[in-house]
Amino acid sequence: MKILEVIGVSKHFGSLTALQDVSFTLRRGEILGLIGPNGAGKTTLVNLIAGTTPYSAGDIHFLGKSIRGLKPHQIGRLGISRTPQIVKPITDMTTLENVMVGALFGKKGKKRTVRAARRKAEQTLELLGLAAKSNVPGESLNVQERKRLERAKALAMLPTVLLLDEVLAGLNPAEIDEGVDLIKKVRDAGVTILVVEHVMRAIANVSDRVIVLQHGEKIMEGKPEEVLNHGKVIEAYLGKRYRALAGNG
Amino acid sequence: MKKIATVLVCVAVGVFLVWCPYLVSFYWLRILTNIFMFAILAQAINIIAGYVGYPAFGNVVFFGLGAYSTGILMVKFQTTFFTSVLVGMAICVLFTLLFGVPVLRLKGHYFAIATLGLNEATRAIVDNLSGLTGGGMGLSLPLRAGDIGANARYFYFVFYGTMLLSILVTYLLSRSRFGYACRSIRSDEEAAEGMGINTTKYKTLAWMISAVLTGIAGSGYAYWMSYIEPGVVFDMTIAIKSFVMFLLGGPATVLGPIVGAFFVEAVSTLTWSHLLNYHTGTLGAIIILVVIFMPQGFISFIRQGFSFSTFVKKGKKKFSGREKRIEMA
Numbered sequence: 001m002k003i004l005e006v007i008g009v010s011k012h013f014g015s016l017t018a019l020q021d022v023s024f025t026l027r028r029g030e031i032l033g034l035i036g037p038n039g040a041g042k043t044t045l046v047n048l049i050a051g052t053t054p055y056s057a058g059d060i061h062f063l064g065k066s067i068r069g070l071k072p073h074q075i076g077r078l079g080i081s082r083t084p085q086i087v088k089p090i091t092d093m094t095t096l097e098n099v100m101v102g103a104l105f106g107k108k109g110k111k112r113t114v115r116a117a118r119r120k121a122e123q124t125l126e127l128l129g130l131a132a133k134s135n136v137p138g139e140s141l142n143v144q145e146r147k148r149l150e151r152a153k154a155l156a157m158l159p160t161v162l163l164l165d166e167v168l169a170g171l172n173p174a175e176i177d178e179g180v181d182l183i184k185k186v187r188d189a190g191v192t193i194l195v196v197e198h199v200m201r202a203i204a205n206v207s208d209r210v211i212v213l214q215h216g217e218k219i220m221e222g223k224p225e226e227v228l229n230h231g232k233v234i235e236a237y238l239g240k241r242y243r244a245l246a247g248n249g
Numbered sequence: 250m251k252k253i254a255t256v257l258v259c260v261a262v263g264v265f266l267v268w269c270p271y272l273v274s275f276y277w278l279r280i281l282t283n284i285f286m287f288a289i290l291a292q293a294i295n296i297i298a299g300y301v302g303y304p305a306f307g308n309v310v311f312f313g314l315g316a317y318s319t320g321i322l323m324v325k326f327q328t329t330f331f332t333s334v335l336v337g338m339a340i341c342v343l344f345t346l347l348f349g350v351p352v353l354r355l356k357g358h359y360f361a362i363a364t365l366g367l368n369e370a371t372r373a374i375v376d377n378l379s380g381l382t383g384g385g386m387g388l389s390l391p392l393r394a395g396d397i398g399a400n401a402r403y404f405y406f407v408f409y410g411t412m413l414l415s416i417l418v419t420y421l422l423s424r425s426r427f428g429y430a431c432r433s434i435r436s437d438e439e440a441a442e443g444m445g446i447n448t449t450k451y452k453t454l455a456w457m458i459s460a461v462l463t464g465i466a467g468s469g470y471a472y473w474m475s476y477i478e479p480g481v482v483f484d485m486t487i488a489i490k491s492f493v494m495f496l497l498g499g500p501a502t503v504l505g506p507i508v509g510a511f512f513v514e515a516v517s518t519l520t521w522s523h524l525l526n527y528h529t530g531t532l533g534a535i536i537i538l539v540v541i542f543m544p545q546g547f548i549s550f551i552r553q554g555f556s557f558s559t560f561v562k563k564g565k566k567k568f569s570g571r572e573k574r575i576e577m578a
Contacts, residue, residue, distance in 0.1 A: 050443060052439070052442075071447070072442040072443060073442050073445050073446055073447045073448065074447075076442065076443050076444055076445035076446075077445040081443055081444065081445075082439075082440075082443035083440070083443065088437070088440075090432065090433050090436040090437070090440075091435070091436040091437075092432060092435070092436065092501065093432060093433075093436070097429065097432075100429060101429050101430075101433050101444060101446075102444060104426055104429055104430075105429075105430070105433075105444050105445040105446045106444065106445055107445075109445060114424065114425060114426055114429070157444060157445070
């Protein structure tokens, strides 16, 4: 089932074309990887979906309805959440309060009172084994606990689609493995995920499908192992000479 | 247990302050009234700067707007003080609605400077509308009927009541949906927006509440002093002083700014009256010592059992970013 449909979207900043006629669909319950060299337009695409920048042409449909002109928080409330950094809790809040914010402002959050949100957050933390850390500042958690906290937040918010923009950047290999694990677990909780990433190992590991952007255009789409070894993609990243050396495509 | 102790201490202090006007001299009554006024201003800054993280340096503009609303209405239109306060509040609300969206798009220093600009511009306008405001000559308000003692007590309770209101508002705000939205915005505005928080709405509302409280203080000041001029009620030193109180007391705590106001005013009065030649130096030195030894403000210091250990901890993790301020008990 199609959750998110990007239909021929373009974005121009003045005379600069950041995205040109990009189309793809996101199906329920999948993890879609979005890759491409620097400046390919990945973050711009995420910005368009999250509503931070308006698109110039084309349209984006969420659950069959256009999201044109909606503000980021309206899109957030519909069920598309963007997590800029999955290991960064809200500062100056306890673990419990962090999850409460998710329960208060996520999907269905408007109907919840603060008390109900607190209960929901307590349940979620209990479920993830973080209940003992409820009342310590979120920032005092270690990396592993922070990841569990992010999962709790995502669960409390109940987003339909989660946009992860380079959330694994700057982590060491062990942390990346944990991050990949976390992304999969969030998906298993019923969230559809779009991952933008530079870390190829992670992308290959986590995504069901991958799309590749170059110079604002979609050049490839398919299974990760096919896409990552395809000549066109190697060329996009490493140039023609390397493609010839690799003797591929 | 700690919670009960806090409530008991607050109630005891609150009751004592109600009894105070019948105990102390007019001199101390006046000083206390002044402390209450600054406590309101510091609390108003706490709401927008402490909870939402927008350093509204130019908030004194609402003090001036409140003062001039009361002045003009009472002098030119012969309204009651109460009516003029309501109108002043309405003007502050309109002002934030008008400038909230453009100004609150700015962040950090840029926002601070923009609010400074708003204050200077408003002061210049008030200065030049001499027909209405009396310009640089100022405006003399009608004196309140009654003897000196009754008047002193009247203003004491006006400011005391408003201060209690500001504490109540902050308390309710800190534990409501609104408070959680504000604190999420302070942490990361984009992330907050992504979590479904209408940041523009909450920022503007917070600034509005802050403005209204400041406006009430301005109205009270005008009637209390019975004379206002642009240079006095749009004075940046009022803003700076309330900012110092807010920071010393403890940002984003319910009682911090109040404690800060009491401390700064009490110390400055005491140093002024006892060390006439050295009072600014002494006050400055005391503030420096407080900042060094209680970097997170009085409230954290009290919460951590009056220990200076925060200083040591703070020194070690100097570069780890913002200090943690756990929600007040």
